[in-house]
Amino acid sequence: xxxxxxxxxxxxxxxxxxxxxxxxxxxxxxxxxxxxxxxxxxxxxxxxxxxxxxxxxxxxxxxxxxxxxxxxxxxxxxxxxxxxxxxxxxxxxxxxxxxxxxxxxxxxxxxxxxxxxxxxxxxxxxxxxxxxxxxxxxxxxxxxxxxxxxxxxxxxxxxxxxxxxxxxxxxxxxxxxxxxxxxxxxxxxxxxxxxxxxxxxxxxxxxxxxxxxxxxxxxxxxxxxxxxxxxxxxxxxxxxxxxxxxxxxxxxxxxxxxxxxxxxxxxxxxxxxxxxxxxxxxx
Numbered sequence: 001x002x003x004x005x006x007x008x009x010x011x012x013x014x015x016x017x018x019x020x021x022x023x024x025x026x027x028x029x030x031x032x033x034x035x036x037x038x039x040x041x042x043x044x045x046x047x048x049x050x051x052x053x054x055x056x057x058x059x060x061x062x063x064x065x066x067x068x069x070x071x072x073x074x075x076x077x078x079x080x081x082x083x084x085x086x087x088x089x090x091x092x093x094x095x096x097x098x099x100x101x102x103x104x105x106x107x108x109x110x111x112x113x114x115x116x117x118x119x120x121x122x123x124x125x126x127x128x129x130x131x132x133x134x135x136x137x138x139x140x141x142x143x144x145x146x147x148x149x150x151x152x153x154x155x156x157x158x159x160x161x162x163x164x165x166x167x168x169x170x171x172x173x174x175x176x177x178x179x180x181x182x183x184x185x186x187x188x189x190x191x192x193x194x195x196x197x198x199x200x201x202x203x204x205x206x207x208x209x210x211x212x213x214x215x216x217x218x219x220x221x222x223x224x225x226x227x228x229x230x231x232x233x234x235x236x237x238x239x240x241x242x243x244x245x246x247x248x249x250x251x252x253x254x255x256x257x258x259x260x261x262x263x264x265x266x267x268x269x270x271x272x273x274x275x276x277x278x279x280x281x282x283x
Contacts, residue, residue, distance in 0.1 A: 007184045014151035025199045038082045094143040103157040105242035115240030121276040122230035141206040148190025174244035
């Protein structure tokens with residue numbers, strides 16, 4: 001019988017996963033700083049050759065560039081704009097980490113990245129509708145909500161058969177089965193990782209409480225609820241969902257309290273599906 005690893009060791013092991021998103025919290029802080037501009041983002045992007053290349057490629061795509069060829073990062077920043085550049089960079093950075101192949105949840109390669117991008121798109125659309133959360137921040141929160149799952153699968157795949165059997169026997173959520181058997185679950189790991197990478201507190205709380213939004217603090221709860229609803233929408237669509245995805249938690253009382261009626265959710269599903277397919281095609 002394999003030994004259950006302590007939470008901190010799982011988080012330490014996650015540092016060995018290639019392409020950890022160390023650059024993303026710096027971009028998040030720039031987004032929230034009203035004095036930041038496209039030049040600041042350009043200087044940060046220059047520290048990551050893969051991201052710089054992706055930025056130039058995007059700026060020269062048919063969608064953005066209707067005329068002359070763009071051959072400088074400065075020119076690419078001007079073409080894409082600050083918010084467009086941020087969103088592209090966030091997707092690129094997070095997807096590189098989330099596409100690492102691991103065993104445990106029954107994912108095909110790239111499934112976690114596809115699902116996270118779908119949640120990100122749904123979060124952004126909900127934010128545009130509500131006007132209570134910045135769409136770019138909601139997008140980032142959706143991208144990162146399941147970051148703990150990759151780390152758990154990477155470090156504890158030997159425990160997954162026991163988790164699977166326990167969940168089936170007790171009829172609980174997959175997260176609860178993780179917690180009962182390991183003493184922690186992927187949301188505990190996700191919050192610990194984002195805190196260690198110095199992400200803002202509201203994004204840490206998303207990773208911790210997206211499945212249980214009523215536990216989030218008052219300053220973060222609106223963002224957490226956005227991701228909770230977006231997760232539900234992405235599960236209904238089914239993009240990149242592993243076996244654990246359909247054994248999750250839905251707080252219907254919180255949804256009702258925030259005005260998310262079933263009819264409203266159904267109305268935006270086609271938009272989420274269309275926009276997420278475009279984003280996923282670009283990774």
